[in-house]
Every structure is written in C-alpha cells, then in structure tokens.
Amino acid sequence: MSGKKRGYQGASCVCTGCQGDARFVSRRSRSVVCLFGGIRVTRPYYHCALCHAGESPWDQELGLTNRLLTPAVAELATLAGTMESFARAADVNLRKMTGLRLSESTVERTTEDAGRRLGELLGQRIKFGEDRVWDWQRDAQGRTCAYASLDATGVRRQGENGARMEGRMAYVASIYNPQSKHDERPRDAHQVRYLAGFYDLDELGVQFRRQAGQVGWDEAEQQIALSDGGSGMEQFLRRNFPLAEIIIDFWHAKEYLVELAQATFNHEEQRQQWIDKMCHELKHEGGSAVHSQLEAMEREVIPSAKELHRQTVGYFANHKHKMNYPKYVANGWQIGSGPIESACRTIVGDRLKGSGMRWGDDGADAVCHIRALSRSEPDQWDEFWRRHRN
Known part of the structure; x- marks a missing residue:
C-alpha cells in the first residue's frame, strides 16, 4: 500500500x-x-x-479508531459473544474455530459496545439496507397477510457489589412473514425482523413501525397482530398498527381453561373431557361462546376454585373480541403466538438466562439489541457491520 x-x-x-x-x-x-x-x-x-x-x-x-481489534475481528468477537457466554466465546468458539486468542473481557466489551452502538443507531432512526417489500404470504382468500407480534420476558439483574436485584422485563417485537399452507409459491423462508431490549414502549413503537414500513407492511392487504393478552399489549398494538386484526394466542387462552379444569375436577378423565370440549368450542365457536359457558357453570364450581373461576371469566370477558377463532381459521390466519414466544427464548432466554447469569441494565440491553439483529434477516447484520461499525 x-x-x-x-x-x-x-x-x-x-x-x-x-x-x-x-x-x-x-x-x-x-x-x-x-x-x-x-x-x-x-x-x-x-x-x-x-x-x-x-x-x-x-x-x-x-475503522481502527480507539480499537485494538480490526473491524473483521470485532465482528467475529461480537458474533461469538452474541451466541455464547463471553467466557465460552473466548475460550472455545474463537480459539477453536479461528485461532484467535482474545480474553473474556475483550469479547464482553466488544459485544456490548456493538450492541450499544446498534441501540444508538436505532434511536437515531437509522435503517439498515434499502426498503424492500416482502412477498407476503397469502391466506385462504388469496389476500396478502403481514404479521406483527410483541411479548416480554424477564432478565435477572445484578446490583452493586454483586447484590441481587429485582429482574427487569425485556421486550421482544417481531415483524414476520410465516409460511402458509394456502400459498405454495416459493419464497424466502427467513423473512423476519426483531427488536429486543429494555425499551420504553413509545420508543419501541417508533422503531417497530419503522421496521414494518421498511418491508412493506402497508402493502399487505391484511395486517395481523398476535399477542398473549398481557397488560398493555393490545393498546400498544392498536396504537402502532391501527388497521391490524388483533388476535389472542389460542394456546395462551387454552392454558386458562386447563388451569381451571385442574382446580375444578378431581378425576383425570373428567378433567380431560372438559378441556377437550371447551377447547373445541373455543376453536369452532369462539371466545364469546366459551365465556358464556364459563358464566353458566358458576354455581357448580367448588369453593376452592371460585377465585380462579372468577379470574378466568374475567380474562375471557376482556379478550373475547380477539378470540374469533372460527373466522381466523377459515381465513387461514395464524392463531398462535409461537414465533414470538420462541423468539423470547432464542433471543433473550438462551443467551441472557444461563445458569448463574445476572446482568447490569446497560449490558443486558446491548446484548438484547445485537442478538435480535443477529436473528433477523442476514442482510441486517451485514449492513450494520458494513456501514455502521464505527
């Protein structure tokens, strides 16, 4: 040179x-x-x-300013630190796979620095790559359908001098394009964007909408948002995606029925028959029908299960307008929030909830950001490291 x-x-x-x-x-x-x-x-x-x-x-x-590592090594160290504990990333992944000898603390600093930089760029409304309308899957009526989902999962925290602290909820948000049995067209199987971290909901909404807009959310003929019905979830989804059909995860609703059955019926056969009957009714008649059934059985509930019965009735009363499963199934729409629950495990749980792990807020937030990016479409990671690594 x-x-x-x-x-x-x-x-x-x-x-x-x-x-x-x-x-x-x-x-x-x-x-x-x-x-x-x-x-x-x-x-x-x-x-x-x-x-x-x-x-x-x-x-x-x-890209060497204030760095000991070249950008290529920084990317490798970050990827390793995103996938495994910092110690294993340094001692096993990097050493065995690349021959690089980096300390655990170097991998930790590099990974968290990248996550913080990513968080700053997202907060500055920086996007990675060009806008590209996804080839949205089609439902039973031939309409293109876009999906969004939101969930939260706890992260254990560590206070000063190693003291334990109350955990904190990390949000995980996703825009995704699932496979559909009603659409046989070949297309990219990994069309998903994730955001994760200790977000303020207003800020998360801004970034979530931006991610959706970048892949052509508004171009889809039908917009669908899935949730487990947690506190504030519906309001968030309606505020940020006002045209979307909000659907409560079917399996989460089923859990309420299973828990009530376990508290109400002593015999396994009777319990299972009731669960099967109510779940069939939920899927084929909807939440309103199940709510009516639950209200009708109030006098038959044993005293020890009355409080749980009251809570279950309240849950279905509050969410039955989002439990029109006969309509959803007939249209070929997804009725389960499995993808976002899986994302909570793979993005947050698998990396931040290992045995004995406790985190400071800044470190956990940074790792959530960078791990969400690593699980999104590959071009997102590549564009971040190509243009925004400094």
Missing part, C-alpha cells in the same frame, strides 16, 4: 474533531489484532494545535 493510501495526507489534514488544521508529526506504530493475530502497524500521525487532539487518518479509514 502506498504511503498516501496508508493515511498520509501531506503536511496537514482537516481535524475530524474541530475542522481545524492538523499537522503531520511523525509515523507512529500501534498494535492491532487482525484475523492473523496480533501485529504492529506504522502509519502517519497528525496533531491539531487548536483542539489538541491527535489522530491517524489511516486508522479512521480502516
């Missing part, structure tokens, strides 16, 4: 900090960890008399 291409810009260059005149001082060496291991490089060094900052244009050109 020629001297000029290696960062030499003549006797002076423009200071990136204050736009003043930075003068060439000398060629200085520094240590760098690249894919081949540790090396030393010599490059031009400039100093600004106005703001007293020093810089090397070559470092900036290659």
Whole structure:
C-alpha cells in the first residue's frame, strides 16, 4: 500500500474533531489484532494545535479508531459473544474455530459496545439496507397477510457489589412473514425482523413501525397482530398498527381453561373431557361462546376454585373480541403466538438466562439489541457491520 493510501495526507489534514488544521508529526506504530493475530502497524500521525487532539487518518479509514481489534475481528468477537457466554466465546468458539486468542473481557466489551452502538443507531432512526417489500404470504382468500407480534420476558439483574436485584422485563417485537399452507409459491423462508431490549414502549413503537414500513407492511392487504393478552399489549398494538386484526394466542387462552379444569375436577378423565370440549368450542365457536359457558357453570364450581373461576371469566370477558377463532381459521390466519414466544427464548432466554447469569441494565440491553439483529434477516447484520461499525 502506498504511503498516501496508508493515511498520509501531506503536511496537514482537516481535524475530524474541530475542522481545524492538523499537522503531520511523525509515523507512529500501534498494535492491532487482525484475523492473523496480533501485529504492529506504522502509519502517519497528525496533531491539531487548536483542539489538541491527535489522530491517524489511516486508522479512521480502516475503522481502527480507539480499537485494538480490526473491524473483521470485532465482528467475529461480537458474533461469538452474541451466541455464547463471553467466557465460552473466548475460550472455545474463537480459539477453536479461528485461532484467535482474545480474553473474556475483550469479547464482553466488544459485544456490548456493538450492541450499544446498534441501540444508538436505532434511536437515531437509522435503517439498515434499502426498503424492500416482502412477498407476503397469502391466506385462504388469496389476500396478502403481514404479521406483527410483541411479548416480554424477564432478565435477572445484578446490583452493586454483586447484590441481587429485582429482574427487569425485556421486550421482544417481531415483524414476520410465516409460511402458509394456502400459498405454495416459493419464497424466502427467513423473512423476519426483531427488536429486543429494555425499551420504553413509545420508543419501541417508533422503531417497530419503522421496521414494518421498511418491508412493506402497508402493502399487505391484511395486517395481523398476535399477542398473549398481557397488560398493555393490545393498546400498544392498536396504537402502532391501527388497521391490524388483533388476535389472542389460542394456546395462551387454552392454558386458562386447563388451569381451571385442574382446580375444578378431581378425576383425570373428567378433567380431560372438559378441556377437550371447551377447547373445541373455543376453536369452532369462539371466545364469546366459551365465556358464556364459563358464566353458566358458576354455581357448580367448588369453593376452592371460585377465585380462579372468577379470574378466568374475567380474562375471557376482556379478550373475547380477539378470540374469533372460527373466522381466523377459515381465513387461514395464524392463531398462535409461537414465533414470538420462541423468539423470547432464542433471543433473550438462551443467551441472557444461563445458569448463574445476572446482568447490569446497560449490558443486558446491548446484548438484547445485537442478538435480535443477529436473528433477523442476514442482510441486517451485514449492513450494520458494513456501514455502521464505527
């Protein structure tokens, strides 16, 4: 590489900090960890008399500013730290698969720095890649359908001096394009975008809508949002996706019936018959029919199950308008929130809920961000590292 291409810009260059005149001082060496291991490089060094900052244009050109790792190694370290515990990422994944010898703390800092940078960019409304309308799946009526879902899962936290703290809920949001038995057209099987972290719901809504818009949410003829009915979920989905059909996860509703049956019936056969009957009615007649059945059985409920019965009746009363499963099934729509529940496990649970793991807020939030990106469409990860790594 020629001297000029290696960062030499003549006797002076423009200071990136204050736009003043930075003068060439000398060629200085520094240590760098690249894919081949540790090396030393010599490059031009400039100093600004106005703001007293020093810089090397070559470092900036290659993304080495304030970094020991080259961008390629930083990406590998982040990917490893995103997939496994920082210790295993350093001692097993990187060492065995690449030969790189990085410390656990280096992998931790690199991964969390990338996650924080990603969080900042998302907050600045930066998008990764060009807008691209997905080839949305079609339902039984031939309409294109777009799906959104939201859930939350707890993360254990650690306080000062290793003290335990109350856990905190991390939100996981997803825009996705599932396979449909009513649509046999070949298409990309991994069309999904995730967001995850300790979000304020208003900020999450802004970023969620932006992700949806980037893949053509508004182009779909039918918009569908799935939820388990948790506190505030419906209001969030209606506020951010006002045209979407809100559907309560069928299996979550079923859990209420199973729990009530276990508290009400002593005999397994009788219990299972009741569950089968009520779930069949829920799927083929809807939430309103089940709500009526639950109200009608009030006098038959044993005293120990009355409070649970009251709660179950209240749940169906509050959500029956989102339990029109006969309509949903006839249209060929998804009625289960399995994809978002799976995302809670794979994005948050598998990485942040390992044995003995406890997190600070900043570290957990950063890892949630970067892990969500790693599980989204591959072009999202690639674009982040190609254009926004510094």
